Amino acid sequence: DTAVSQTPKYLVTQMGNDKSIKCEQNLGHDTMYWYKQDSKKFLKIMFSYNNKELIINETVPNRFSPKSPDKAHLNLHINSLELGDSAVYFCASSQVTPGLAGVGRTQYFGPGTRLTVL
Amino acid sequence: GENVEQHPSTLSVQEGDSAVIKCTYSDSASNYFPWYKQELGKGPQLIIDIRSNVGEKKDQRIAVTLNKTAKHFSLHITETQPEDSAVYFCAAGDEYGGYNKLIFGAGTRLAVHP
Numbered sequence: 001d002t003a004v005s006q007t008p009k010y011l012v013t014q015m016g017n018d019k020s021i022k023c024e025q026n027l028g029h030d031t032m033y034w035y036k037q038d039s040k041k042f043l044k045i046m047f048s049y050n051n052k053e054l055i056i057n058e059t060v061p062n063r064f065s066p067k068s069p070d071k072a073h074l075n076l077h078i079n080s081l082e083l084g085d086s087a088v089y090f091c092a093s094s095q096v097t098p099g100l101a102g103v104g105r106t107q108y109f110g111p112g113t114r115l116t117v118l
Numbered sequence: 119g120e121n122v123e124q125h126p127s128t129l130s131v132q133e134g135d136s137a138v139i140k141c142t143y144s145d146s147a148s149n150y151f152p153w154y155k156q157e158l159g160k161g162p163q164l165i166i167d168i169r170s171n172v173g174e175k176k177d178q179r180i181a182v183t184l185n186k187t188a189k190h191f192s193l194h195i196t197e198t199q200p201e202d203s204a205v206y207f208c209a210a211g212d213e214y215g216g217y218n219k220l221i222f223g224a225g226t227r228l229a230v231h232p
Binding site for chain 2 (some may be wrong): 031040041090110
């Protein structure tokens, strides 16, 4: 009955490889997010999808491509992995209805995926 | 650009003491200020939030205060317990636009010693 789940929990790979991280939420939310947390614990938004539409796209290398097959899933594909991509990646979800404040805007985070690029 | 500064970066207290973490934000459009607790190996979990139409909110041992004029908000934990030890993040966002984009502070590592 996990609300926001991510797979895998740990990912160790070589530089230059391509990898994907999957995220699923069973909260019925319409908006999902990807965050990157670096070694200093700094948490930064990367992407956000609302009903399968990309709505937040921060300054992230083109090697990162999010894909949302439906509003309950948001996957992150990373091409040509680099050493600097090593981090913990968190998926989150919330229910966002534009223009309605205080309506369940809480973001619920998944357990994270620790990516290590060697 | 949007920025949230958080202090201190580390905080060590004795069990039973109070802990205070302070944040400042730069975007005057911000109107939603959540606080998250992250335990080792886990994702951040919301512990309390405050909106710009109130100045203070309390939930048992934790309270948040907001000063919109000064763009400051703070987390107060009273009667700290060892299980309060974690990294705490403040964040600021605009509930009316931007699809709930949150800008996070750099985090405060709180250690509560028995």
